[in-house]
Amino acid sequence: MEVSNFILLALTGILAASVPLALVWTATGTHKYRKLAWVIAFFTFDLIVFGGFTRLTDSGLGCPDWPGCYGEANPFLAHEHIAAAEALMPTGPVTKVKAWIEMIHRFLAMGIGFLIIGLMVASWLEWRKARARGVRPTHGPALPTLLFLWVCVQGAFGAWTVTLKLQPVIVTLHLLFGLTLLALAVWLGGREDNLLAAPPAAPPTVLRKLRPLAWLSGAVLLVQLALGGWVSTNYATLACNDFPLCNGQIVPEMDWQHGFTLWRELGKTAAGHYLPFSALTAIHWVHRNFALVVVLVLGYTAWRAWRLPGLHGTARNLALVLIAQATTGIATVFLNFPLPIAVLHNAGAAGLVLLVTMLNYKVQYQLELALRSPRREAATSASHP
Template identity: 65%
Template sequence: MQASSLLQLALMGILVAILPLSMVWMSADVNKFRKLVWVAVFLTFDLIVFGGFTRLTDSGLGCPDWPGCYGMANPFLAHEQIAAAEAAMPTGPVTVVKAWIEMIHRYLAMGIGVIIMALLFTSIVQWRKTRVQAFKPGIPLALFVFVCIQGAFGAWTVTLKLQPVIVTIHLLLGMGLLALLTWLGGREDYLMQPPAPAGDNAALRRIRVLAILAAVVITAQIALGGWVSTNYATLACDEFPLCDGQVVPPMDFEHGFHLWRELGKTAAGHYLPFSALVAIHWVHRNFAIVVVAVLGLLVWRAWRQPYLARHARLLALVLFVQLLTGIATVYLDFPLAIAVMHNAGAALLVLLATMLNYRVKYQLEVNRAKSAAAPAASAVL
């Protein structure tokens, strides 16, 4: 790819980031760093949803090279090559529409990369000046490393022709980026306005264990869901709750869950048998029972604590909607809008589980600080 095209792509990423950066800079909010963090959370959530749309519309190879499109910075400049590819194969993978979907996804990703670099730069400069904990650069540095790794997997997604394990890891990294940004936002909220001591520490510790377990099972279910999507196994079971008329249909776990292989192929290069797709879908569907059990218990315990009740209600609502969209995807023969909603629901579960985790962690810290201060105050008196 020519240097001029790379420069144009870099400028596009800066242009995408300018609007949110300008809005934060011109806002009346005194704590602009905190505001920028939550803007980054919002945009990362949007990117994950649009990434799901890109995957579900088969637009991942809309531009078959990376980072540009046929070596150009945008599909306008590559129109001749795209038109020729579309004429040869009208349904794709390369069409004008799919090329634009893929490049818009890349532009958004580059814009978020610029915003994360702005967060890192601001935190380093302010930390050196003030040593204020809100600007401690550890998490922003981790975010920068994370987004670089995510960019590498984005490139491999294209160059390795949508290999399922690469696409699934790309999805998980996107969710991890959202979680890390949300955790940083939680830190900024806590430092700006620490919560008052509240609740029983024993109950909080039990909730924290459940919250960590919830994060683990959500991650596992997203990985399984990504594996379903990247292997095009969504309709391998076209009824619910049975699968092909059976509770346990014939399944090929060996080929279905062999990680390193081409899309639609076994490790030996043969076409993937349908029973392998059934296995992929069946495992994702049934692991949802584990997710509901763990999150249901977490919601029940957190709901009983006044300072966690709001988070618990939101988590319960999103979990319920997520179950509905998952079932509707099967019943309604994979409508695009509902499939995108299902992807968005997974991102919301990650965001809410992360928020609940940091809320419980910081509440325990506040309670411990109060407990430690009480004997010291008594000694003084």
């Protein structure tokens, strides 16, 4: 890719970031750092949803190189190459529409990268000023720096997704790392919220019992996200065409070995043969049945947190999104994989990540707050006999 095209591509990413940055900068009131943190979380959520749309429309190779499109900064400049590829294969991986879907996804990703750079720079500048004054910085730079490093890793996997021709394990990791980026951004946003006003804390004994459940919910959700990504990247969504049975059976014929061999080409076994349908069935069946574990664990966690002060709203939203996610998953099979429902299912996964992360943060923060309060009261009583 020529330097001039690379510069134009970078300027496009800066332009994508400039609008939300301008809105944050010109917003009334203070706490612009907090607003920027939540803007990053919001656009990361959007990026994950649009990434799902990109994958579901088979647009992942709409531009078969990286970071540009046929070495150009946008599909307008690569129109001749795209038109030639589309003429050879009108329904193939490269069309004008698919090229734009893929590049819009990249533009949005670059914009988020520049927003994170802005957040990281602001946090380091604030840290240096606080250090010069001999006070503790309000916004620590560690988490924004981790966000920056993580988005760099995510960008690398985005490149490998294209250069390795949608290899399932790479695409699945790309999805998981994107969801992890969302979790980090939400954790940062939660921290900034609590710097403004501490939420009411539940009793420490209750929070201690809830914390392992919140952790377990995160672990169970991570496994299901990996399984769901594996279903999507292997195009196994309709490997079971009915529900609750799978192709008319409780336990259908399944090829576990080939289905869960990680390092292989899309649609192929590790030996290079075509992937048998029974392997796709195994992939789908595991994801479907593990969903029951997710519903039970996350549902029980939401129920336990429902009546606790400061956690009711998060628990309620978690329960609602969990129900919606189960509904869209079943509807995807019953309605023969309609694109809007599939995109909603992908958005539901991101929503669960957001809410489980927020629940974990609030439980951890409230527990620390509740444990600090008695010590503070004891210290005050000792100083005033």
